[in-house]
Amino acid sequence: MTAEHVPASVLEAFGADDPPRLLTGGQGTSWRSGGLVLKPGSGPIHAWLGEGLEGVSAAEFRLATPVRTIHGTWSWDGWSATQWVEGTEPDQTKESTWLKIIEAGRAFHQAVAHLRRPDCLHARNDWWAIADRVAWGEHNIRFRPEFAALGRRLHGAVEPLGASQIVHGDLTGNVMFSPTLPPAVIDISPYWRPPEYAEGVVVADALCWHSAQASLLDEAGVSVAAVARALLFRMATTSQAASAGRARGDVEADLRRYDHAAAAIGL
Structure with missing residues (x-):
């Protein structure tokens, strides 16, 4: 990828004056220009997030909020933008990191608990949205x-998790840390679910891909049922991708990770 992948019309619309620089991480499609992060993709959900997150703040976290164009819209030529927030990825080998990510998520979910469910969530039909419904x-x-x-084992452990609200369903790689500032919550993946489900995704990811200890479940105060649903979510995504011939990596290795995580929580 080169900077030419950010159209000049997009840079102008968002008032981005600095040459865009491709950012590492995520899906490799985000660009920084000064105080903005630009990425392809827009639509009703991004616009709803822009409207809903205006004014949301708390002492416990910082938020990479959507940014309007100079024309007052939330996107331009299929691109959207959020504020750039200072921070780096944390050390995911430390259990304390996962507890801090969950703590930041809890603060964020408390701050957005007043938001109403947007109708546009019903229209999502990507692998992740389908896996969430599964x-x-x-x-x-x-x-x-x-x-x-394994799917049958996990289904046998699911239970209700409380009232639903807007949650960030992918906190694992989207909480940045600074030695002098509160954690920054970025790149929100919105779902209408109980907050504990989002916490279960963090614990499931830590167990599957980051060699976390089974004790994290109790340390974080997250239920087995929440992690079981999270594992179903991740596994359903992988299964769809594999069936479509677009799986990232070794499917059998992913299965071993999911099975390891299920055993770690007693399933």
């Missing part, structure tokens, strides 16, 4: 044969 019994997919047995 985890909550609102949609059925045919799991790949290698995932079927």
Whole structure:
């Protein structure tokens, strides 16, 4: 990728004066220009986030909020922008990191608990949205044969988790840290679920991909049911990608990670 992938019309619309620089991490499509992060992709959900997150703040976290164009819109030529916030990825080998990510998520969810459910969430039909519905019994997919047995084990552990609200469903790699500032919550993936579900995703990710200890479950105060739903969510995403021939990495290795995480929480 080169800077030419950010159209000049987009830079002008968002008032971005500095040459854009490709950022590492995520899906590799985000660019920084001065105090802005620009990325392709827009639509009703981004616009709703822009409206809903205006004025949201708390002492416990910073927020990378959407930014309007100079024309007052939330996107331009298929691109959107958020504020750049200082911070670096934390050391994910430390259990304290996961506790801090969950703590920042809890503060964020408390700050946005007043927001109403947007109608545009119903229209999402990507793998992640479908996998989320699978985890909550609102949609059925045919799991790949290698995932079927574990899927049944996880389904047997799910329970209600409380009232739903807007949550950030992908906190794991989207909380940045600074030695002098509160944690920064970025790149919000919105779902209408109980906040503990979002916390379960963090614990599941830590167990699956970052060699976290089983004790994290108790240390974080997250239920087995929340992590079970989170594992169903991740596994349903992987299963769909694999069935479409677009899986990232070794599917059998992912299955071993999911199975390890399920065993760590007693399933």
